Amino acid sequence: MRKGVFVLCCAAAAFFAGCGSGSSNVVDGIYELTGIENPYNTSGVMLQGFSWESHTSSSWWNVIKNNAEEIKSEFEYVWFPPCSDSNSEQGYLPRELYDFDAKYGTEKQLKSAITAISPAKAIADVVINHRCGTTSWGDFTEPSFGTEKGVNYKAICSDDEGFKNEPAYMGKVPASMRGAEDTGESYAAGRDLDHTNSDVQNGIIVFLGKLKDLGFCGWRYDFVKGYAGKYVGMYNKETGPVFSVGEYWPTAGYSYLNPNDWGNDIKNWVAETASDGGQYSCAFDFALKGAINTVFGNKSTNVANSHYNLLADESNLMISNPKAAVTFVDNHDTGSTQKHWYTDPADVGAAYVLILTHPGTPCVAWQHYFGEVSDSVCDEKVPGTTQTLHDHIKYLIDLRKTLGITNTSARETLSKTSSLYAAKITGSAGEAVVSLGNTTYSCPDGFSPAYSGTGWCIYVKDKAE
Template sequence: GGDNQEDGNTDTGGENQGDGNTDTGDENQGDGNTGTGGDNQEDGNTDTGDGTQGDGNTSTGDENQGDGSTGTGDENQGDGSTGTGDENQGDGNTDTGDDNDTETKPDYEISEKSGVMLQGFNWSSAKRGAGYNKEKPSPYWYKWYDVVANRGADIGDKFAYLWCPPPSATDTASSEGYAPTELNNLNNCYGTESELKSMIQAIKPTKAIADIVVNHRAGSTSWGDFTNPTWGVVKGSNYAVICSDDEGFTGEPSLMGASSKRGAADTGDGYGAYRDLDHTNTTVQQGIVDWMNNVLKQAGFVGWRYDYVKGFAGEYVGQYNAGSNAEFSVGEYWPTAGYSSDAWGTEIKNWISATASNGGQKSKAFDFALKGAMNTVFGNKGSNIGNSDYSLLARSSNLVISQPADAVTFVDNHDTGSTQKHWYLDPVDVGTAYAFILTHPGYPCVAWQHYFTYAESGSIVDPEQYIGGSTVPGTSNTYRKHIDYLIDLRNDVGIEYDDKVSTSGTSSSCYVGEIIGNNGSLLVMIGNVTTPTREEYKGKQPIYSGTNFAIYRGNATELPEDDNSGDSGNGGSVTLTATKDVGSGYAVYFTGAFDEAENWTKAVRGTWSDGNVWKATVTITEGQSFDWKALKGSWSNETIVPITGDGWEWQPGSNNTYPSKTSTTF
């Protein structure tokens, strides 16, 4: 759940002890060991200014009257236009006027491709520690599904999908749900199966997405005994569905270690806290699809958010999507190494490509490359000092720029922010970040604690993280109204997740992005906002602005000829393929005259799929011809690694030349 840190370490929620119990203490320290301290740092609270009062109420002028409703000025006049009261006073600020008592629905049809997702929980939603007693629970336990259901009308009004927490019963020391024990049991620390189904009904027309944890499972009475379903595991005898290189075989020598019935080697990164599932095993494959179809879809879920997908080969996500006919799929691929724009973008794109291999149904991925760019530009982890190089937002390594149809964009989630605070954005710039992702293609995801107040969230501890009623810097809007306005604007202009973006005119001091929707166009400036120079927007005032952002509206129908936009497919990139049986502990890498390889000095690690096929998606300039080669190297190398020293086996013969050749065998 609290997976990757910004330093590349993995939060496993705690390691298994010799008695089969799980301690959910500190995250991995980088040496492969798991500490047993406390997950949440300090008091787990996030300082968000004075917007949230100690009693859980938020003072925001006339907004939020206590019934959970939010006024939005004179928006949506019925003619399809989005008004904001007395906007644009000349100082760049936006006044949203007096709140409306009634809301007029727009007369335009909202595109299904313009949707926005809400994360329907955070790290505090299911409490851990004192109070876990099913007979006499603390008032904070088992309440979350009811909290969400009570906000059902608010959610249904603005969001297409709700990303729900892991639905299955979990290890008692990991109440957040990321250590599932009984997959088929939908009673957990968020509530009962009945309450879950009621919540899914309450949020309609919003649809429910389940958080899928299938990289690993927790044992019931020991390290590796599975329950409901067992998948054939017999305690002390048969562990064929668990990866052969799992820690359990050495950590529990009298049970797992005594068994010769083990699965194949892990197809991804190991996860030390719980038992890594062997996704090459047909029992695991069929078991996951059966669970999705017969349990989760029957409860009302229509799609999946996959947890820790770097723990197993991407092709299996595609297989599970196809087997369950998923309406929506997104994977959490948070690269292990420290943030590197090109390396992260390449690694995530390679995973996306892998999901579509072997007949799989392609998955989207969270745009961690963009998250890294925003954190670098704006500052993160309590520092409001970023590098202010706004051109990072326009890099093709960001999915939203080069492959927007595959991108799920976000500002923070339960891992990066909330009370874990592993890699959270500078709080002052949260509003600016939403101004970016909600006006751009990709599929934006809003954090619960950025949208709702403490009181609206059931007053369930940690009040400081809830900023929905606080004011966005440079505006008179609360975060709730800010996000609502941007969603309405997105729908009004008809911005869709696979639209192109032109970043022509971007500099280190100001990001400039133009997006053309079905009903007009937007010009978005982030950073040191200047006067627009494009003819369509000259002389116009921004329709909405605040600290470090301004949004202009126009009627452009074509992007500038000199634009450097991405596209909805693989614009600016190409997938190279090599077939080779490299043996255990090795991988195929790719090098050449493409961007990531830096003129043959570095190699990009490929992603494996059945048949010993290795693929890597690399960045190129449109129309570029280049030479490349494949080579064998140690799997333990980084995703992009300098080609130095011995230990490399090069593809023999002459170079391959793109575009005439994109695959090879050696």
């Protein structure tokens, strides 16, 4: 076949027809890590349906709606930004949870966008580690969580900064009217919620129910290291999402010399979500993100790539527990206009070759597929191909569907040296061998090159005569 061209010969995998009524209808066996049933079997790809500056649009919900035809033809899930009233434009400092007229548009526009993308499923960004007060630091409304300004702050963790730094109200409240100690890391920009408090738990469950009423059917939990993972499991059990993923970004910097520091933290969090009878959650594979940035470089262009063996390391959820892995190249924090920890732009295309051909649930960044509000990175050519980044990603998604690759597909490592990673992935409708590296990889017997670029190649199994 001609380089860069692959003729699709199988029908694309169909999306699920709707959100369903809960996890019990989609159980598929035993989840290896925790020993509980796995409700999140998926063959599809997630789209992060926003970037950091999306709120600057007159109505971001209308932008999603205007792109609905392409979205629902390629993606199974669409992760929406936080949709509640917030102290921050991006929505990550929620104030009144039940007010859905936000910076991204009105509640009516939100419902219309969710309807337009169907049968793709809307995943809500759920920010429940912390909240901001309505008129002061900790006076909550919509819902109140039982707080009463100047009197009762039991919904707020007793070690929250507000009890020291906001003396007018919170600082005067006795210890008996404060919550329990935080079950996770603190977050100074908002009041840390006491998830041991039944008023908080019940209010969050009602909030998730209201999100379901809007059309959401899954959750992306923000900053989950801020509270014990078992509460995510409890909220999942009570609300039955079709998909759940937590953002557990380990605190210390990633080290390629000891990738298990991150890998174990993330795996432990996933396991904790299933404790106490809870329904487990997937997690973003930040360990793999660390490996990707080490291999391909970050915050620079055309760095010398190395350490390809990290892509096969067991610290990555994609390798050790792909059912639980949501893989990604960049998101609104690591990339977009924030650019905190972005993958070398010259190798973004290669990184997508990895995640879109491998097990796990890949998540595509909006800016890479549709472009930023003020940037057209999606129109740039992928090195070594004639494809734009948008067309490259679309091609890989279609290939994934054609081969029947899912989050549980078998993967076999064929090479894991510092200069070359190669693996065979077996889907329900075909097989592929993927090589990434600085050294030449010989096409395996029975396979033919299907698509290639600088530093990577995809081979597909020859059809039987």
